[in-house]
Amino acid sequence: MIIQCTTYQDGKRLADIDVSALPNALRNPDLFTWVALKDPEPAEVLMMQEIFDLPELAVEDTLHGGQRPKAEEYHGLLFISLKVVEQDGGEIHYGDLYVFMNQHFLLSVRNGVRRGFADVRTRAEREPELMKQGAAFVLYALADAVVDRFMPVADGLEDQLEAIETEIFHKQPTREMMLRLHSMKQDVTELRHALPTVPTVRDEVFVRQYARHQSHRGDGLQDYFRDVHDHLQRIGQSLDNVRDGILMAMQVNMSLIGLEQSEVSKKLAAWAAIFAMMTTLAGIWGMNFENMPELKWPLGYPMALLLMAAIGLILYRRFRKVGWL
Numbered sequence: 001m002i003i004q005c006t007t008y009q010d011g012k013r014l015a016d017i018d019v020s021a022l023p024n025a026l027r028n029p030d031l032f033t034w035v036a037l038k039d040p041e042p043a044e045v046l047m048m049q050e051i052f053d054l055p056e057l058a059v060e061d062t063l064h065g066g067q068r069p070k071a072e073e074y075h076g077l078l079f080i081s082l083k084v085v086e087q088d089g090g091e092i093h094y095g096d097l098y099v100f101m102n103q104h105f106l107l108s109v110r111n112g113v114r115r116g117f118a119d120v121r122t123r124a125e126r127e128p129e130l131m132k133q134g135a136a137f138v139l140y141a142l143a144d145a146v147v148d149r150f151m152p153v154a155d156g157l158e159d160q161l162e163a164i165e166t167e168i169f170h171k172q173p174t175r176e177m178m179l180r181l182h183s184m185k186q187d188v189t190e191l192r193h194a195l196p197t198v199p200t201v202r203d204e205v206f207v208r209q210y211a212r213h214q215s216h217r218g219d220g221l222q223d224y225f226r227d228v229h230d231h232l233q234r235i236g237q238s239l240d241n242v243r244d245g246i247l248m249a250m251q252v253n254m255s256l257i258g259l260e261q262s263e264v265s266k267k268l269a270a271w272a273a274i275f276a277m278m279t280t281l282a283g284i285w286g287m288n289f290e291n292m293p294e295l296k297w298p299l300g301y302p303m304a305l306l307l308m309a310a311i312g313l314i315l316y317r318r319f320r321k322v323g324w325l
Contacts, residue, residue, distance in 0.1 A: 003036040011128035032134040033105040062098045083194035101135040140224045173256040188243045270319040278308045
């Protein structure tokens with residue numbers, strides 16, 4: 001559905017208009033039009049295609065959804081696909097934001113995004129000098145808001161990793177820890193793929209092409225897009241560090257599990273050696289040959305038990321000394 005359809009003149013909000021008034025507004029070179037759609041029906045997207053003369057391939061991507069972040073240019077019109085990340089109850093949710101823009105209008109379409117961008121519009125309208133740049137500044141404001149939503153998610157993954165690392169070294173490593181680490185690794189990979197494609201958007205050529213007023217020609221906007229790009233780089237580096245930390249934690253967890261299994265194997269081997277000696281003696285005396293003089297000895301039984309106990313004690317102390325028991 002259509003959230004808002006607003007015209008601006010010289011960076012200032014002029015009026016909210018009906019969809020039927022869009023063609024007239026677009027014909028006015030002094031106006032900049034900003035239209036926002038939320039979870040639109042296909043018919044609404046097709047109507048916007050007819051009004052704004054949108055390219056067929058870009059509209060098809062919008063209707064199908066699930067596109068990777070990208071920026072494509074179609075004969076003076078820029079189409080940008082962005083992933084919007086949100087976290088609810090510990091689960092990471094992804095939505096889509098599609099932007100169509102030229103010097104005279106910007107159309108934003110969001111699908112599956114729970115939290116809107118009303119704050120972006122409010123911020124843009126508080127800065128009429130920058131709003132004079134039209135679609136270029138609005139795109140910056142939207143991209144900045146999208147990138148900012150990645151930061152708490154990336155920070156949350158870092159906190160989760162630190163908590164798991166503490167558990168690994170202070171508690172017994174378990175299979176459940178490996179599953180949590182693997183789940184985090186998948187989240188990091190998905191986040192890395194979802195990072196917006198801003199390097200092309202921040203390019204000076206782009207800013208100068210899509211800035212609205214020739215007198216300004218996008219002056220100053222390069223710094224704003226560079227700031228978004230810096231945030232993206234920092235988030236990307238943070239996610240790479242988390243991914244490396246997860247891989248290291250998985251290796252450490254597996255090593256600790258292997259050490260734990262090795263300790264158990266040592267204990268089992270030590271006890272097996274102790275009882276093997278006793279079993280060997282019992283087996284020898286259990287053969288019942290007639291020419292075994294100790295079988296007729298009155299103290300044979302207690303001495304056999306004492307010998308088994310002595311050998312068992314010697315082996316036990318020996319294994320204790322080397323750390324097997």
